[in-house]
Amino acid sequence: MSADGKTALRTRRQTHISNEEDKRRVHKLRNSSDAILVGVETVISDNPKLTVNPKYVKRPRHPLRIILDSKGRTPKNALVLDGTSKTLIVTNEKCKKVFPNAATTRCGKQEVDLKKLMRILEKKGTRTLLVEGGSKVIWSFLRSRIADEVNIFVGSMVIGGDKSPTPAGGAGAETEKAIVALRLRRMKAVGNGVLLTYEVVK
Numbered sequence: 001m002s003a004d005g006k007t008a009l010r011t012r013r014q015t016h017i018s019n020e021e022d023k024r025r026v027h028k029l030r031n032s033s034d035a036i037l038v039g040v041e042t043v044i045s046d047n048p049k050l051t052v053n054p055k056y057v058k059r060p061r062h063p064l065r066i067i068l069d070s071k072g073r074t075p076k077n078a079l080v081l082d083g084t085s086k087t088l089i090v091t092n093e094k095c096k097k098v099f100p101n102a103a104t105t106r107c108g109k110q111e112v113d114l115k116k117l118m119r120i121l122e123k124k125g126t127r128t129l130l131v132e133g134g135s136k137v138i139w140s141f142l143r144s145r146i147a148d149e150v151n152i153f154v155g156s157m158v159i160g161g162d163k164s165p166t167p168a169g170g171a172g173a174e175t176e177k178a179i180v181a182l183r184l185r186r187m188k189a190v191g192n193g194v195l196l197t198y199e200v201v202k
């Protein structure tokens with residue numbers, strides 16, 4: 001995020017917040033994860049590839065790409081469907097859509113039921129899951145206390161705007177009890193930015 005806590009432009013379009021050192025960190029983290037997960041809005045607005053860039057990691061192992069997409073809105077030409085690594089589209093139980101170059105799992109009645117999905121992934125052998133966004137998905141993982149650790153890179157810039165996305169969006173906490181407490185574990189300068197690592201208090 002930027003120094004003022006924004007993760008994209010006010011149009012919700014992606015912008016470069018990371019520096020080279022942080023990109024290297026992210027690609028190493030991707031490479032050491034069994035799977036990378038994003039929400040369908042991130043696929044629609046950013047069209048990420050979600051692979052490990054060989055520029056940063058020699059002999060990348062490309063984790064499983066997972067998209068939370070209850071109604072099957074992932075565009076057929078999205079880069080996550082390019083076949084360069086495995087992709088799993090997770091829809092709700094009503095959705096009948098199938099996608100080229102991707103497996104599908106149906107899970108939950110409305111939006112994807114995350115606790116159920118974690119059990120499915122565990123059975124498939126997934127032990128480490130990297131949730132890369134966007135803000136609604138991150139809030140879902142924090143609210144349900146499924147996430148164990150939060151890593152926030154703070155880039156040296158201000159994006160501004162009341163409507164620009166922030167790291168955790170969704171409905172947010174309505175009461176103090178619903179606030180997700182974090183324990184600061186590490187702070188590290190990464191190039192001209194800062195990496196904050198927190199443990200989620202459960």
Ligand SMILES: NC(=O)c1ccc[n+]([C@@H]2O[C@H](COP(=O)([O-])OP(=O)(O)OC[C@H]3O[C@@H](n4cnc5c(N)ncnc54)[C@H](OP(=O)(O)O)[C@@H]3O)[C@@H](O)[C@H]2O)c1
Nearest residue numbers: 007008012039040041042070111112133134135136137140
């Ligand atoms: N700076 C960064 O590091 C970074 C990283 C990623 C994204 N972003 C930015 O984040 C923005 C997109 O974030 P967003 O909050 O709009 O959307 P998002 O979190 O990418 O996707 C949310 C969508 O996922 C689907 N979903 C299915 N099950 C869900 C569940 N259990 N919990 C939450 N969502 C579920 C829902 O759509 P359905 O109802 O259709 O299933 C929901 O609307 C973009 O502007 C992007 O540029 C920034």
